């Protein structure tokens with residue numbers, strides 16, 4: 001190990017050629033002339049995907065203030081197109097799954113989280129094939145994966161895994177002479193050199209083609225903190241104590257990947273195209289920039305913050321990776337994507353940098369403003385390469401190839417959903433055009449709607465001012481979010497089986513109910529019939545599941561004006577819900593509309609089966625928070641109605657009396673005001689004002 005290690009470093013030092021960003025100026029000029037060549041059908045493009053870690057848009061020129069010079073990334077921007085509205089999942093591992101699978105995270109084996117070792121399997125289930133596997137199967141691509149994996153896998157030889165996060169190597173009598181199962185090589189990579197979780201967690205060891213690269217007799221327990229390194233090229237940092245290689249050096253993580261990719265290309269002497277997927281360490285914590293880059297450029301301490309130093313190193317790494325391809329004359333037929341993942345459902349958190357270069361096929365130096373997801377890369381590559389998306393794969397991938405290629409071609413994506421996990425989903429959001437709707441799962445399930453075209457900092461929640469158009473938009477977006485999410489309602493209409501023995505047959509969810517094994521082979525079952533085919537249903541408890549949380553469509557109630565109200569009527573307008581859902585019998589009858597269940601569902605002891613299709617019994621609501629606005633609302637409307645004389649209630653502009661709720665003014669405005677405030681205590685204390693409508697007495 002030691003010899004090998006030193007050898008690598010010497011090679012890194014000696015191979016400055018690969019790392020000089022200024023090379024091949026003339027060649028580039030030649031290439032520029034072949035722009036807009038027609039795509040040669042027989043010649044498949046090479047593909048290089050560089051995925052940075054936790055790099056936000058503000059870290060990158062075009063979006064940010066560009067404190068760190070990024071010549072290579074800027075060059076890439078000028079050589080290709082920059083997607084200004086690209087998104088990923090807020091988390092590392094799910095974003096990686098999205099990229100390679102073309103799916104939203106919850107279609108994988110586990111719906112969210114960070115996936116390290118286990119005695120189980122990686123994220124790919126059933127028929128799902130990674131981009132690498134499809135490229136390999138259909139066009140014999142030579143495929144390589146380097147860097148941060150994070151998609152899980154089974155420890156060798158059916159070993160057990162105790163989940164002891166700091167002692168993953170010695171914990172469980174695992175036979176490390178044997179390969180990992182279900183790592184990158186199992187989803188279509190010919191070659192791999194990876195760490196389970198980047199630089200952030202144990203084991204601090206690389207795996208090559210699934211084999212642990214640390215001698216098992218030599219495993220070291222690394223304490224949290226700063227450590228000197230063999231190469232003395234900076235201080236290695238361990239963020240979380242844990243086992244790993246005795247020569248682990250977090251400062252050299254990225255240049256090792258550069259070296260590996262260069263080796264891959266050196267050995268790539270077939271006429272087959274290649275697919276390279278490189279998961280960089282930058283700029284995830286711990287931040288431990290090396291003193292010098294391989295070409296001698298000083299890095300550590302160049303900027304006032306090691307985070308910025310790492311961004312600088314990242315740019316050099318991008319330059320080196322590009323040069324590795326260019327130096328071999330391969331760039332002309334190579335599609336390059338540079339992108340990242342990031343951290344929350346707020347704008348800074350799931351908007352990612354995304355740059356694509358494909359000489360002669362897509363334009364240079366253009367910005368693209370369409371909505372694209374990291375999961376759309378799959379279908380986009382399918383278009384560029386001409387591969388068929390296999391049945392059951394890439395279910396949430398929408399090609400943006402045309403959007404990338406042609407001016408005036410919009411992206412085809414209308415909605416993009418985001419779910420953030422911290423043990424469970426704690427927030428979710430959806431993009432639609434210039435709008436974003438977000439919901440945070442807390443005792444109030446706070447909701448937000450922003451117009452990002454003029455409020456990218458998300459300061460003005462449009463839901464604060466109820467209006468018909470805003471309400472409608474919210475309903476549309478939240479409904480779509482739920483459809484895309486991890487617990488979609490079962491579709492009620494019939495649909496066509498897209499493949500398999502019953503291909504073409506028109507069925508309803510009953511088809512899956514009759515034989516649940518069909519769920520595994522025909523993935524439309526998961527898409528359309530979650531209550532039957534959904535996995536990890538305990539997680540659905542966080543969110544209403546159709547069988548538990550349903551509007552009772554036979555339920556009717558008497559409205560103020562004496563008309564009959566139904567759940568459908570209620571669901572059409574937010575203010576109607578606000579007005580009526582406070583009445584217990586109504587919130588029970590219209591559970592889904594009144595969202596009673598999204599709170600109740602947090603209690604995992606709630607049975608997951610019917611008979612809750614019709615208005616459920618009181619028992620179910622034990623965990624509904626006993627907090628406002630529903631505590632004091634009586635289950636029947638009060639018989640006599642008056643306004644409390646001195647009653648004042650808080651509004652955003654101070655205290656108001658009952659009269660304010662029905663005082664002069666535009667009818668519509670008064671109605672809105674009432675919809676907003678006539679709840680709980682206010683509706684009781686200002687009963688008359690709340691019930692009289694805009695006319696005041």
Ligand SMILES: *[C@@H]1O[C@H](CO)[C@@H](O)[C@H](O)[C@H]1NC(C)=O
Pocket residue numbers: 062063365366367
């Ligand atoms: C792309 O957008 C950035 C940031 O708004 C801007 O600085 C740059 O000039 C744009 N490029 C083009 C070609 O429009």
Ligand SMILES: *[C@@H]1O[C@H](CO)[C@@H](O)[C@H](O)[C@H]1NC(C)=O
Pocket residue numbers: 114115116117163165197200201202240
């Ligand atoms: C995987 O590692 C991350 C980072 O250390 C940790 O937060 C997570 O809990 C781990 N997951 C498992 C399943 O061990």
Ligand SMILES: *[C@@H]1O[C@H](CO)[C@@H](O)[C@H](O)[C@H]1NC(C)=O
Pocket residue numbers: 266267268269
């Ligand atoms: C490619 O060429 C290198 C050097 O010429 C050689 O060592 C290697 O075995 C070749 N690889 C393949 C796959 O042919």
Ligand SMILES: *[C@@H]1O[C@H](CO)[C@@H](O)[C@H](O)[C@H]1NC(C)=O
Pocket residue numbers: 603604605606619622623
């Ligand atoms: C969940 O509900 C059950 C049954 O109503 C109750 O016994 C239990 O205490 C509740 N748990 C929580 C965490 O609220």
Ligand SMILES: CC(=O)N[C@H]1CO[C@H](CO)[C@@H](O)[C@@H]1O
Pocket residue numbers: 054055056057058059341342343344348349
């Ligand atoms: C969790 C995470 O990675 N967050 C980062 C996302 O990107 C912005 C910069 O655009 C950083 O400030 C965040 O720390």
Ligand SMILES: [Ca+2]
Pocket residue numbers: 053054091092093284341342
């Ligand atoms: Ca990340």
